[in-house]
Amino acid sequence: MDIATVNTLPYEEFVDTFGNVVERCPLIAAAVWPRRPFQDFIVLEEAIGDFIDSLPDAGQEGLLRCLPDLAGRELQNGTLSRESHEEQSAAGIDALNSADAARMARLNEEYKQRFEFPFVICARMNDKASIFNRLSERCRNERAAERARAINEVKKICHLRIQHLMHTK
Numbered sequence: 001m002d003i004a005t006v007n008t009l010p011y012e013e014f015v016d017t018f019g020n021v022v023e024r025c026p027l028i029a030a031a032v033w034p035r036r037p038f039q040d041f042i043v044l045e046e047a048i049g050d051f052i053d054s055l056p057d058a059g060q061e062g063l064l065r066c067l068p069d070l071a072g073r074e075l076q077n078g079t080l081s082r083e084s085h086e087e088q089s090a091a092g093i094d095a096l097n098s099a100d101a102a103r104m105a106r107l108n109e110e111y112k113q114r115f116e117f118p119f120v121i122c123a124r125m126n127d128k129a130s131i132f133n134r135l136s137e138r139c140r141n142e143r144a145a146e147r148a149r150a151i152n153e154v155k156k157i158c159h160l161r162i163q164h165l166m167h168t169k
């Protein structure tokens with residue numbers, strides 16, 4: 001798909017296409033649609049980034065709560081979005097052994113107890129070892145710094161999802 005085609009999409013189709021570039025937040029695609037025509041996909045991505053940055057802290061934390069846990073219940077139940085499932089598989093955390101699965105569950109729970117939102121990382125830019133390392137380290141951050149860090153990871157995920165759409169649609 002090229003940007004000229006994107007710029008012709010009525011909002012229903014635009015939201016159908018880009019509604020999950022930020023996981024389970026089609027509101028964001030709906031909010032940036034009026035900013036077309038986009039000069040290129042980078043400008044579209046920037047519009048999404050600007051919208052996320054404009055949210056109050058509670059909105060950003062709400063957005064983070066829309067992300068599924070890594071190697072969590074939704075992976076086990078088969079209810080992840082296609083995108084999340086592919087990302088978690090790419091990082092090799094879709095088939096953890098029982099010791100790693102228990103450690104991931106414990107660290108995810110500790111993180112959520114501390115911050116009240118889930119640990120978020122761009123799985124495609126990591127592997128199992130780096131995910132465990134970042135999860136342990138980031139648990140020690142302050143809440144505002146960690147919120148900013150997690151939002152930055154959402155933007156990386158969004159970037160790769162847009163790239164994927166560009167090349168496959």
Ligand code: 2AL
Binds near residue numbers: 083084085118122
């Ligand atoms: C995810 C996910 O589903 N895909 C990804 O890259 N990261 N979830 C998360 N909690 O970080």
